[in-house]
Amino acid sequence: MQVLFAKRCLLCGGASDSELCSPCHASLPHLPSRHCVVCALPLTTADVCGACLAHPPAFDRSIAAASYAFPIDALLRSLKYQANLALAPVLADLLSARIGAAELPDFILPMPLHPSKLRERGFNQASEIARRVSKKAGVALLPLACRRIKDAPSQTGLPWKEREKNIRDAFACEADLTGRRIAVLDDVMTTGATMNELAKILRKCGASRVSAWVVARTFPDRPQAHF
Ligand SMILES: [Zn+2]
Ligand SMILES: [Zn+2]
Secondary structure: OOOOOOEEOOOOOOEEOOOOOHHHHHOOOOOOOOEOOOOOOEOOOOOOOHHHHHOOOOOOEEEEEEEOOOOHHHHHHHHHHOOOOOHHHHHHHHHHOOOOHHHOOOEEEEOOOOHHHHHHHOOOHHHHHHHHHHHHHOOEEOOOOEEEOOOOOOOOOOOHHHHHHHHOOOEEEOOOOOOOEEEEEEEEEOOOHHHHHHHHHHHHOOOOEEEEEEEEEOOOOOOOOOO
């Protein structure tokens, strides 16, 4: 008997009852089951890595749907550079699946994009993903609380240590976030330098807790130069 599926898998094109068929879903680059709760890098022992213990970042914890590897990297690039907006809800659902009800914040803040980049791209990929995550979790979006005021050159290709300098003073935030728990949502977290910089500002505005919610986390080849 032939089963008719309404959809085709985005990755393999096979018939599927959702955007990703079960074999493709199972083959996604999942995070190692043991990882640092603060920065999401792989770990063998303990819950917090040595680097986060020694120099805690301004965010309290990270949740990542996957590691930045094939095919997640390809999906994210297609969303961002080919404006394949249909991928946003698919990626959002992978992230939503990792977010437990116990850690729900008061607001979700999509990582702000500099206005010139927003004009060039026409959309903020973080906002596209955040809209769906917000709806699913029943947590309000805080889209206008902070602005990116420095259009830093792309972080891509910069040495890890340079990224931190590159991003300094990149954000401005005037909102009163006293006692609020904020989850910053971004598509990719690489060194965490951008996330850390925004988290610092949110803390200055009174946020009591800042979480990083990202679709993909990049794992460095070498131990990371830290926050
Ligand atoms: Zn498939
Ligand atoms: Zn860590």
